[in-house]
Amino acid sequence: MMRQGSCHCVTVHQHQSLASQTLSCKEDDDMTGEEVKSMQKEYSLQSWSKQKGLNPIPVEKGEGIYFWDYEGNRYTDMSAQLVNMNVGFGNKAINDAIKEQVDKFCYAAPSYAVEARAKLAKKIIELMPDNMGKVFFTNAGAEANENAVKMARMYTGRFKIFSRYRSYHGSSFGAGNLTGEPRRYPLEPGIPGFVKFFDPYIYREAVPFESEEAATKYYIAKLREQILYEGPNSVAAIVIETITGSNGVLIPPKGYLPGMRALCDEFGILLICDEVMAGWGRTGKMFAFENFDIKPDIVTFAKGVTCGYVPLGGVVVSKKIAEYFDDNLLSCGLTYSGHPLACAAGVACVNYYEEVNILEHVNEVGEVLGEKLEELKAAHSCVGDVRYIGLFSAVELVKDKTTKEALVPYGKDPEGTMGKILGKLKERKFMTYTHENMILIAPPLIITKEQILEELEKLDEVLSIVDKEFI
Missing domain, CATH: 3.90.1150.10 (Aspartate Aminotransferase, domain 1)
Incomplete structure (x- = not known):
């Protein structure tokens, strides 16, 4: 009994100590913009940058399309x-949804049924073409693309993956090998089976095309030729940013994506559309592939599904692929797959898109x-x-x-x-x-x-x- 009482007293003292520490931390939290910037530079590595000479803007608040530094500059x-x-910044509907989920619980493993996770999956499938079946949630776009590649390989039994030179699909090891532009270089020599082909970059093409249709005919013919050279029976999927993003917002010429869809159908290859950047209304359609009248086999997404309020990504697969995994092991898993806070934010975000x-x-x-x-x-x-x-x-x-x-x-x-x-x-x-x-x-x-x-x-x-x- 005495031991129990002593433990209780220790616990109380610990709580009192923690409370004191919390008050101290609150005082320390009142930092200036220069202090924030200095501390971040000292302790944090910034992506895609030489660290020497960095001068990040310390952000104090944001609203709408604007944000402010600590000196009041907008x-x-x-x-x-x-x-x-x-x-x-500051979307109230998403903020409130996150707070509501926090009050219920912040996390449950992917093996549990969660209301926000179920609702968001259903909403996403309802926004997709009628051939799409289920969603696998990830934390970001790179993970979405890596898992899409894994699923394509498992489903087809093939190992080669085509992607384009002017593409960015993420910087993790698998997504970085899928990427075509220079950010893939630090990952080389890369993973066997990743094959690159050229984009329909008409502005810089050496061939003068008389029309978009003529360009499409040329690019599709060259892609077909490359598939034949690589061996069609070894190609699992073609992965494209539906509209190339950071590498130039390259919009496919007329007929290009239907032509690619036809090639995939001819050789039994899956068409994977990376909608991480172009999806969720960015192009004036909910998903960019809707501009070109095609139905992908797999769609990857992230970014605009929660607008960064909580990290979330995902892979949407066709009904045929979903049915395949009814009887075959889906060898994909992430601790935070379908995180409740992220999915709550996603439901609110998709609702907001529709409401406004x-x-x-x-x-x-x-x-x-x-x-x-x-x-x-x-x-x-x-x-x-x-x-x-x-x-x-x-x-x-x-x-x-x-x-x-x-x-x-x-x-x-x-x-x-x-x-x-x-x-x-x-x-x-x-x-x-x-x-x-x-x-x-x-x-x-x-x-x-x-x-x-x-x-x-x-x-x-x-x-x-x-x-x-x-x-």
């Missing part, structure tokens, strides 16, 4: 952070974006091409419009040119990112026409500087 988020915050008619809004505002980008292309000698669909766009910078010489060489930027241009935009509180010789413009889907025009005036100013100082 910045406009013209890339939806990493093209994921489709509803912007987000697709109609994206198409209306997207027209304004496209018209303004065409004006910028005509006005600036540094703009070689602009590509856009919905609120998904890229400005391609060149040294010479006639030769189409890129402003920076592929995979290199020895003078830090794109970083300097990004700095000019940052001075005007226009926040986005660049990749290769591209400036990405992909703001939150809630942006208004007036906000688009206001922000693109800033881009116009910077492009004028590029015309004079960088080419």
